[in-house]
Amino acid sequence: DGNSPSQPAHQPSKVLYVRNVPESVTEQDIIAYCLTFGRVVNILLLRDKRHGFIEFEDESSAIKCYTYYNANPLLITGHRLEFAFSGRSEITARRDPDSNPPNRILLFTITNLVYPVTVDVISQVMNKFGGLEKVIVFNRGNAVQALVQLADVDTANVAKEQLDGQNIYAGCNTIKVQYSSLPQLEVKHNNERSWDFTNPSLLPGGMDGGSGLTPLHQQQMLGGAAGGQSPANLMANFNYVQAMNALSQANLQNPSAAMAAAAAALQASMGGAGGGLSAGGGFGTPTAAGAAPVVIVHGLNEQETRPDDLAALFAVYGNVVRVKIMFKARHTALVQMQDMQQCRTAISYLQDVWLHGNQLTMEMSK
Structure with missing residues (x-):
C-alpha cells in the first residue's frame, strides 16, 4: 500500500x-x-x-x-x-475449529490454569493412546494451546473422545479438544515448547543471526533446559498447593515474614507425594545446603500479572515447577525451578525485565 x-x-x-x-x-x-x-x-x-x-x-x-x-x-x-x-479492534476472521473435519492433528485449549503446560505434560497425557508424533505448545490469551499430531485419524478420534473436557490435574488445567485444520505440523526445535518425536536429533533451538532482538527476545525463542526431563518432574505436588493456599489466607502483615514462610512451605513440600498424571510425582531432593531452588520476583503489576505470565517467562530458562503470587503482597511472587542453576540463569536474563508496564527485580530465596 x-x-x-x-x-x-x-x-x-x-x-x-x-x-x-x-x-x-x-x-x-x-x-x-x-x-x-x-x-x-x-x-x-x-x-x-x-x-x-x-x-x-x-x-x-x-x-x-x-x-x-x-x-x-x-x-x-x-x-x-x-x-x-491494522485499524481493527479485534481479529474475527479465524475459522471455528469446531467446524473442522476429523484430522490426526488435534488442537488442545487448556484453561483454568494452575500449573505450566509443556511438551512433557502433553506427552504424559497422550501416553496411553500411542502414536504421538509432534507437539507444539503456545500461549493464547488466558489459555495455553497445544497442537498434537498423531499417527492416524483413528487414534486422534479416540484421544479427542476421552480427553475433551477432562482435567490434567485435579480441579484445574481443563482440556478442550478440537480437530485442527492443519495438514502437517512443522517442528524446528526439540525443547519444552515443541518436539518432533519422529526426529529426536533436532537441536533445542536458537535465533538467526542479526535478528535485531534484545537478549531477552532471543532467549525467549531458545526453548527450555537442554536434555529431556521426565514428566514426573513437572507434575504438581498438591501438598504444596494446600500449604500455599493456607499461607495465602494467613494474616501475615510483614512481607519478609510472608516470604520466609512461603519459602519454608515450598521447601517442605519438595519430595512429597505427587498428584495428577505421574505415579512418581516427587520433585527430587533439595540441594546440599537444604535450600529450595526458588526465585523471588518483586515489582509485579498487581492488576494484570497472572501466574501463567511468569511461568511463560521463566519456562524459557528451565523447568518451572510452581508459581505463586503472594496473597498479601501481590507485587511479589515465588517461582520454583528444577534446580539452582536454572534459577541463576533465569535471574541473569530476566533481571529488570519489563512486564505489563512494571520493571521486575529478582533474587534467590534465602
Whole structure:
C-alpha cells in the first residue's frame, strides 16, 4: 500500500498488522516475539500471503510492540518484518475449529490454569493412546494451546473422545479438544515448547543471526533446559498447593515474614507425594545446603500479572515447577525451578525485565 512501516497507516489499535513474514515463521514464533510487550489474545497468520494480524489484550501493549520493532527492526532469515496498526479492534476472521473435519492433528485449549503446560505434560497425557508424533505448545490469551499430531485419524478420534473436557490435574488445567485444520505440523526445535518425536536429533533451538532482538527476545525463542526431563518432574505436588493456599489466607502483615514462610512451605513440600498424571510425582531432593531452588520476583503489576505470565517467562530458562503470587503482597511472587542453576540463569536474563508496564527485580530465596 506504499506506507512506510515507520508511519502508522491507521490510528493506534490493539491489533497489529505484520507483513513480509518468511514462510518458515510460525504463529508460535510471532507470539514469542510479541509476548514481552503484553498479553497476545489472538493471532491470524496467512503464510501463503506472508502477512498476518496480532491482537493484544490492550492498545498500550500494541503501541509498545509497534514502537519497539519500528525503532529496532526485527530480521528473520534476512527478512525484515514490518509492523503497522491494522485499524481493527479485534481479529474475527479465524475459522471455528469446531467446524473442522476429523484430522490426526488435534488442537488442545487448556484453561483454568494452575500449573505450566509443556511438551512433557502433553506427552504424559497422550501416553496411553500411542502414536504421538509432534507437539507444539503456545500461549493464547488466558489459555495455553497445544497442537498434537498423531499417527492416524483413528487414534486422534479416540484421544479427542476421552480427553475433551477432562482435567490434567485435579480441579484445574481443563482440556478442550478440537480437530485442527492443519495438514502437517512443522517442528524446528526439540525443547519444552515443541518436539518432533519422529526426529529426536533436532537441536533445542536458537535465533538467526542479526535478528535485531534484545537478549531477552532471543532467549525467549531458545526453548527450555537442554536434555529431556521426565514428566514426573513437572507434575504438581498438591501438598504444596494446600500449604500455599493456607499461607495465602494467613494474616501475615510483614512481607519478609510472608516470604520466609512461603519459602519454608515450598521447601517442605519438595519430595512429597505427587498428584495428577505421574505415579512418581516427587520433585527430587533439595540441594546440599537444604535450600529450595526458588526465585523471588518483586515489582509485579498487581492488576494484570497472572501466574501463567511468569511461568511463560521463566519456562524459557528451565523447568518451572510452581508459581505463586503472594496473597498479601501481590507485587511479589515465588517461582520454583528444577534446580539452582536454572534459577541463576533465569535471574541473569530476566533481571529488570519489563512486564505489563512494571520493571521486575529478582533474587534467590534465602
